[in-house]
Amino acid sequence: MPTILLIGWEILSRAGFFSPNLLPAPTAVLETLKDLTVSGEIYHHIGITLYRVALGFLLGSIVATILGSLTGYSPLWHDLLDPLLQSLRNIPSLAWVPLFILWMGIYETSKIVLIAVGVFFPTYLNLTSGVQNVERKLVEVGKVYRLNSWQLIRRIFLPATLPAYIVGLRSGLGLGWMFVVAAEIMGASSGLGFLLVDGQSTGRPTTILVSILLFAVLGKLTDAGLATIGNRLLYWQDTHHSST
């Protein structure tokens, strides 16, 4: 199906059906990609965007892991922190942008923090509910064998929470990609998001499409990487897809 669409698009473009300065042909997009690759420029943009996503993802997921475990495991911490975090979650995250820029300047810090905020919430939510939903019956088995708190966490809570945690990390990463675009559109001199703005202001739709294409590919690749790691760790799951 995608192939048919692509071929149709190419044919219609060549026939002059689409105006090339609005929707250029796929081959024209590839041409631009080639030029940017040859000049080496593209690697710079990809590199800086990947760097921002990676750092933001790391920061957001680490904070989410700590707070999510805490609020999932301890009812006291849940009551202390969760209402606050839930109400912060209701703020559209892009609304933070002006404040972050004011606090941290327009350079890297504010961008990475914004991405981290995006990554934080889905990771936190999945983890905290994952920990809360660990089966009482399994925890009881741990108690029968007199496991201490640390052993309970390591032997039961950690593996039992892993499926929800990986789902959280994957949706966190998805939001991370979304937020890097926002951050780079809002003020950057490099990165794939910058290419979007640059393409728009200089009237080059091929550049925009190259950027979109690369976002799609990179997002897919990083998600597939996480999914692969997840499946390796969750080989034991009794799911619809697992065969015995």
Place this chain on the structure above:
Amino acid sequence: MLQIKTVSKQFANGFLALDEIDLLVKQGEIVSIVGTSGCGKSTLLRIIAGLDSPTIGQVLIDNEVITSPHPKIGVIFQEPRLMPWLNVRENVQFGLENLPNLKNNKREKIRLVEAILERVDLREFAKALPRQLSGGMAQRVAIARALVTQPSILLLDEPFSALDAFIRMKLQEHLLKIWQYSRPTMILVTHDIEEALVLSDRIIVLRGNPGRIYQELNIDLPRPRKRTDLAFQHWKEDILTALDLSTDEQSLLEVGNH
């Protein structure tokens, strides 16, 4: 020896689940606790296991008061409760995770696990994951996990009620064999009267709301017991009468912790 001294349990909502239960179980004895749903029999077992505490009264093992799960006690639940991420061998070894006198003796741990896997015929499935096991096999793994610690008291909470009749009878036989081998004290909660009769030296009939011991029956039938024997059938009649299923609808209400 296991002593239950005037144990009462009142839940937070005021419901009196157990009312002054007194019971003495000798080492190596098999005692069944029967009763309708909500009569407090599972609550009593959980108190002995150290998973719940009594409102009043005490449970003692060899004169030691039970306040939390005790290393001498093994528990088998209604469901296998295996860790889905561990294979059969690792699940059995889970029982040894925190045994004080085995802390760093890896070789002894492995020996115990292999020996018990052999005894419950699970050696060739040692690497299987729980999702690959049938219900009966999973419950055998749970039995192995409880036995690997060599408990002197084994608590069983309706251990075979989720299995079909044929597997259930097989596992009952299996359990008796294990008992003849190491002679642990066994306390079995069940609502299967035949199961209680096949296994027990003594049957305690509990009646609910509030949970009280209604009758104690010493089953003096020789082993192995046949369900078709006339004496067996007579006992069954007696227990049905003691349970008196016709009266007191309250006691049929499901109360407790399932």
